Amino acid sequence: MLLHTLYLVAIVAEAMTAALAAGRRSMDWVGVCLLGAVTALGGGSVRDVLFGHHPLSWVSHPEYLVITAGAALMTIAVARIMHRLRSVFLVLDAIGLVVFTVIGCNVALDLGLPTVDVIVSGMITGCVGGVLRDVLCNDVPLLFRSELYASVSVVAGGLYVGGLSAGLPHDLVTAGAMAAGLVLRLLAIVRGWNMPKFVYAEDLH
Amino acid sequence: MLLHTLYLVAIVAEAMTAALAAGRRSMDWVGVCLLGAVTALGGGSVRDVLFGHHPLSWVSHPEYLVITAGAALMTIAVARIMHRLRSVFLVLDAIGLVVFTVIGCNVALDLGLPTVDVIVSGMITGCVGGVLRDVLCNDVPLLFRSELYASVSVVAGGLYVGGLSAGLPHDLVTAGAMAAGLVLRLLAIVRGWNMPKFVYAEDLH
């Protein structure tokens, strides 16, 4: 229940931040809606397509399409005050990341997949929406360039899988993995933690 | 029958315009063929993958691959006279949009999906090929930036679904929805109608 509520909050938040990215590229209202829906629902869709897990969530719940496209459209009206809410949205995005991660892990666990796949499923669910957004905006995906994001998803997923296989109560493990991921992500933002970069300029051929 | 003939005309036209986009980026002949086939068949493929609707049309009809790659290749020979045919291709592209839309709606109806999914299925079929083309050409998708295109698909799909559920004869509904979409698209081109843009320059963080 709580996880589902948090999921709805997360897809709305992801759609709204994607709408701002669309606005930075002067997309039209259709582009704003599409980019919002793709960003919010793309991670779960790619996961389901890769695992052959049909029907996709938005296919059986088309209201998710309406909600995300609507949230993106609504963002146009409230864009002027969005920058004041920037920290709110960073927190919502971090919540989205851990919620998507746990949901993605659950899908793979239900499919009986091995541990590595479970963690990868969480990461795909949490991160691929943003990759699609960046590709459609013609950017190198942020995920590949900066900040602890995929790593947070891997840590949260690892704690979740580890806790469950250690036989701890499901609710406790869910809350613990999500809290740990959330704290790590917010600390990374506040402290400016980054993964080390790999700079290769050797173009001597 | 007529729908199938129009489908063949449409994939040829889409492959040929994609070939010109390839030529603008000085791609080689292989790139021209690939971009032609991906653009013409990509919308239906993405739809089928998302809905788990196998086999894909070009898998059971590999002649579609040959036709689209061949049409793209042939474009190289006739490129010099293509700009004189520009309005012909704009009309063919508009026909393609409404034909793809109706075919996409039919696939979703056959799968028994809810109305929102049916309209989205039409839109994916009609529009995603061009998005793949633009992503592979390293552009922000035109679909997100300008003109009535996805909107035309939504209108045509909505009329189609609405007409069918109102119990009108199938052929009449097909013809009506396609004609309405076609007129809307051509009017949008002639009159220069655009969706309003969302411009967000607030990078004050």
Add this chain to the structure above:
Amino acid sequence: MLLHTLYLVAIVAEAMTAALAAGRRSMDWVGVCLLGAVTALGGGSVRDVLFGHHPLSWVSHPEYLVITAGAALMTIAVARIMHRLRSVFLVLDAIGLVVFTVIGCNVALDLGLPTVDVIVSGMITGCVGGVLRDVLCNDVPLLFRSELYASVSVVAGGLYVGGLSAGLPHDLVTAGAMAAGLVLRLLAIVRGWNMPKFVYAEDLH
């Protein structure tokens, strides 16, 4: 057996060259791992998704994810000597191309698909990983712009399918098709063979 060993060598080599591409764009370590895994495993994944052929190889063999991400990460340590190994990697990449092609053809043959699909399956398996790498690096895919690459895959796949349907022994056909593809690819590199380009500058509208 040999084919499987060559497959493992090929995915390691693809992951390592993708890691260098990541380094040229100053991606962080996470980006390096992700780009390595996506490039090495992406072609087979797209093929399996398009053909509805589940589970994907890395889903049932998650060690492939570990191997490719690990190889990409290891590349960071050895990047300084990589340019001395450039010709080794060009050969490994060419081996990868023909190995992926034959594996892709086999998947389609096992699914009982028509000949055109079998050759296309080989080409998708051999080439799409690099396309995903280039899209994620925000480049126009190399595949579309230069060199004999997809063409080599089509030739190798065509020889493989032709040889099998001529009733020649399976091992002979595999070795012959791979050797022919390898020689063609290496000759293309050494002699600088390219497909002709299609240059279309007619923007007179």
